[in-house]
Amino acid sequence: MALSKEVLLDLYRTMSKIRAVEDRLGVVYYEGKLPAFDIAAGVIPGEMHLYTGQEAVATGVCAHLRKDDWVSGTHRSHGHIIAKGVDLKKMMAEIFGRKTGLCHGYGGHMHLFDPDLHFGCGGIVAAGIPQAVGGALAMKKHNEDRVAVAFLGEGAANAGAFHESMNLAAVWKLPLVAVIEDNLYAISVPKTISTSVESNVKRGVAYGIPAVQVDGQDVIAVYEAAQEAVARARRGEGPSLIEAACYRFRGHFEGDAEGYLSKGEKESWKEKDPIVILGEKMKAKGWLTDAEAESIQVEMTGLVAEAETFARESPFPAPEEALENVFA
Amino acid sequence: MALSKEVLLDLYRTMSKIRAVEDRLGVVYYEGKLPAFDIAAGVIPGEMHLYTGQEAVATGVCAHLRKDDWVSGTHRSHGHIIAKGVDLKKMMAEIFGRKTGLCHGYGGHMHLFDPDLHFGCGGIVAAGIPQAVGGALAMKKHNEDRVAVAFLGEGAANAGAFHESMNLAAVWKLPLVAVIEDNLYAISVPKTISTSVESNVKRGVAYGIPAVQVDGQDVIAVYEAAQEAVARARRGEGPSLIEAACYRFRGHFEGDAEGYLSKGEKESWKEKDPIVILGEKMKAKGWLTDAEAESIQVEMTGLVAEAETFARESPFPAPEEALENVFA
Amino acid sequence: MTERLLTQSKAIAEAIAQEMERDQDVFVMGEDIGAYGGIFGATEGLLQKFGPERIMDTPISETGFVGAGIGAAMEGMRPIVEIMFADFTGVVTDQLINHMAKIHYMSGGTVKIPMVVMLAMGGGYGDAAQHSQCLYGMFAHIPGIKIVVPSSPYDAKGLMIQAIRDDNPVMYFFHKGTQGLGWMTPNPRATGPVPEVPYTIPFGVADIKREGKDVTIVSLGLMLQRSLDAAEKLAAEGIEAEVIDLRTVVPLDKKTIIQSVQKTHRLLIVDEDYKSFGLSGELSAIVAEEALEYLDTPVKRLAVPDVPIPYSRPMEQFIQPSLETIVANARGLAAA
């Protein structure tokens, strides 16, 4: 572990920030929806897929990205966009459906776009991967040393869009890194019955590209694998694949009864909390004290509270604004 | 080479039959279209993709199939359906757009369906593969020892439908054999710029299934590879993949100017005529004389002529029949 | 004897279960239709009853498993394939429109595709542009697919059994808001009497849910239910709306609509799909073409005004036909 204290602290802070956002959203989301849960009601309507538990993946990967690098996310992308550096206020306002949001209230939680960060995500599984290929293609055409990262779930790796994208990226030798977050489930469907290989790393062979598997609860492992993959892409040596083994701590979406889990499964994964794991390592080195950890948490909670206040105090779009922005 | 004379003769006869059909269609297709080629005119309108040169693949594979096994073909499927045992008259009548055709004139050259043979094909690249998966699924559900074969081009192996299908077949352990006919081109696009691996055999790894590459001009090689794959499927041991290296002797479709070929390329491939290759081998063993070869050719030409006469003498569907058969 | 009440989702699951018991060749494929019971409850309890061989959870491979449904149907089985949201049909449109819809025709009638594609549709709960579409208008444009949209538990069961027994491909679009799910906005019309015995409802027969003489309202799905609410309000004002539930978009029961317009001389179409180039235009065109002389005033269409579904609540509510806009438009027509 050759990483400096600064790097580790950055990783720790980013993961803590993601966690703070998700923890808060996991509370706020229910505001106005209970006692009888009504998905349409409350301050945040619609589905809500939280990233809690997977913080190490987005964090370890995006630590290598510049503002002008591209990230395409998924339906579960709060972590990705936070790690990419989004303004929390704008993100929160979007999730609250406000005019001050990233997308002025048109997109919502699943459709976060931040053109300054070259970030986009969406609700159709695997659909962001070919778009990331296109981002990478533009970079190559412009002779830039930028890279594109496509995040996807292990479920998405069974979609045709994944195959077509990987093949294109390989044939065109594009600066693309595909990061598969293997959290074992696509909603309720376990990888064991959805995926013909134990690890999607095997699928790198099908495109002649490097592929590595990492412990996705260990941000350092993710960081190191991504370092190599991103550098390779930046050097113009083409695409590669990372599969990170991880787990979602809160079910597929809020309201998921998780009847499909085996007993004790979630509890044992929760023992592998990526923030705790990194914290322990840092503490062992004397690079983090309990007090410092505490103060980071307080700081992040504060940032989130600020963002939430901003969101709540922001106006809604006017109803008729729905008729705008169909065409540029 | 442990194959008996009977087997080889069968293979030789089937290849000769396919060749005779395609040779004749390659002439008839132009009837009424010249001197200035008009695709809409003549006795056979529309596109025409001939199988000439690839006879060994369909023949070597289908030799192992029973009438109740399933085959899904492609846009270039005359060879597949003939090897599967179609009634030439009905096939020819379909291509001529007659009421007596396999599909009563509704389908045409690219859309040949023969439910008795469990055969279907179509004009959308790769779309038949998932359907073959479904055929195989039905067999498994019914506890039958039937198998499904999906033919596809090397170009089709880059389509998402291929990936999804292979994964499903592997996860569900279905009696499916995917046969990739690698004739080096998808229309004008060479495999070298379309496909990230030299051989699609590498892609078997992505699904954890056996995959072999064979010389697709050598019907014996194809026969042997298919024997193993079909037997495996019939035994309930799951899907596998064959890639057969072959070449189309007449361009993508009739009218293809083939400007994309390199010099001499086609000529050198034509020296590897699968019918000649098998013929030579049989002659070396004393299993075929020139006279016998000649008489097989005469016989096949006769069968084709008979089928053509049948087609030409058959009535067209009435115009208003177009309104029927939308729903069962 | 008291009637048995079921939610629409349970009515659908019961229909499937009864057909699966009757016919071994009926099976279900889709994402999260097993242990989860279907995201919108349409397959609840089926895994427990029939096991994983007949209730098959699939990978996220819509082209793969819908295509597999077609293949299995070609082999004589009767698959029911769930595509979780109508919005996701985009990844499998080819199999739906070029194969499922056309194989029977292309084969000259020699091959049948008896399959049901079941989809959840509709918005109104903040799920935004890629999870709130209806899209039945898009598929209705393609010849060869029957299109069903139930709007009550009773219909949902009868139409599902009919769909399973039909020898043709059927796309069965249910509205999430009419399923009677515990986590959706409570909807009294999503629960209703459903006989336990299997029964069918023929396709192409619209249902006059409420008779009236002043204005005809044609609708389907959640909008039909909303139109019934509107009709109650209108009745209180002395306006008698005739409310027609299409039940199937293909085949379309033109006759019932035209007869109603001949009586009321006014037509309001209420549709949650996009307005242009779809269902509402077709209905409006048909009436104008076939009953022009009976129209006292132009047909009025209420539908999503050709914008993607926005996320933020005020915008989403603005673009969906609402109780208020239905009442106002019907009132306007009745006065014209």
Add this chain to the structure above:
Amino acid sequence: MTERLLTQSKAIAEAIAQEMERDQDVFVMGEDIGAYGGIFGATEGLLQKFGPERIMDTPISETGFVGAGIGAAMEGMRPIVEIMFADFTGVVTDQLINHMAKIHYMSGGTVKIPMVVMLAMGGGYGDAAQHSQCLYGMFAHIPGIKIVVPSSPYDAKGLMIQAIRDDNPVMYFFHKGTQGLGWMTPNPRATGPVPEVPYTIPFGVADIKREGKDVTIVSLGLMLQRSLDAAEKLAAEGIEAEVIDLRTVVPLDKKTIIQSVQKTHRLLIVDEDYKSFGLSGELSAIVAEEALEYLDTPVKRLAVPDVPIPYSRPMEQFIQPSLETIVANARGLAAA
């Protein structure tokens, strides 16, 4: 000075070439668009001029490369992506309708998708059910996509340049039979005068190709050309048809159509797409809704009668609007 004559395919290729010279961010992707020059000639000669970096032959991966086009457009490039046949859109519908069409909206206007998807459409030459469809009606149903259908070499060039410069996604459907290809049925209207200098034709402005007072014919693509032929025949009978070329389906020039109907009081729509739930229904509905009092007789739609395209020639010719059926229907309307 003699006018320069070009076929439609050469007019399109010239438009693309001129825009590529003007703007380094314009490039072309698709199957067989390089050495082959596009199956329907729309990219002929471009590889030689611009090389394989800007004229990119792709694998058969429509979802991959159309998605890549979207991504490149998000990065400020202006891709032109060819999908060889409109029929093949089925394998990439999701990228087209859920992403290309919606990203600008979902992003609240912060992201633009300036791209052109070019497609060959139409039948009449025996290519059967999966290679003869038009399908513009299906995509027009989805908000967020501009839809162009040229029907002359002049328009083809101007509309293509306009499409490339437009900041929105544009689907550009050309009819194979109007390309002027040497191997298609000879079509004098597929060759015409085309200025060498670049020029644009605005979207949403229909073109009155022929003025008349007795009946309005609205059409597009090959059917527009056939309608012009029909108008000549009708003129010989003393019937003056006004023939309107839509040029773009989205945006739709309602005004020109309605004004014409106000003059002629009769409308014939000639459409090669499927009849129901598409363009012809929308046009018919709009006119009935917005010009009801001017209609002397119901709108008549000539379109493919809701069947897949059959292979055999007598059947295929039966289901396509023909010179004879156009003339007969226009005559019938004029007499009504």
